[in-house]
Amino acid sequence: MSVLPTAHRLQVLPAREWHLLAPQGxxxxxxxxxxxxxxxxxxxxxxxxxxxxxxxGM
Structure with missing residues (x-):
């Protein structure tokens, strides 16, 4: 089974890098x-x- 690279990166994203996603969300x-x-x-x-x-009118 293949997993998309983006989804895989989000699943294994270290806690120290979560601040990089905050501006996008x-x-x-x-x-x-x-x-x-x-x-x-x-x-x-x-x-x-x-x-x-x-x-x-339904």
Whole structure:
């Protein structure tokens, strides 16, 4: 079984090199937080999932 080189490097990345990945992941936090908020809303507010198809004509 072959493993992609990038995935292999991330799995064996030493702790002293994690600071190199932080600048790349930092810009993603606003997007991840936004997606998490919408996921919680859609999951726990049933009116959204029941009303939206009707508004779209489905």
């Amino acid at each position: 930092k810009p993603a936090w606003p997007w991840l937080l936004t997606m998490l908020i919408f996921l919680v809303l859609i999951t726990y507010v049933p009116a959204i999932t029941l009303t939206l198809p009707g508004l779209l």
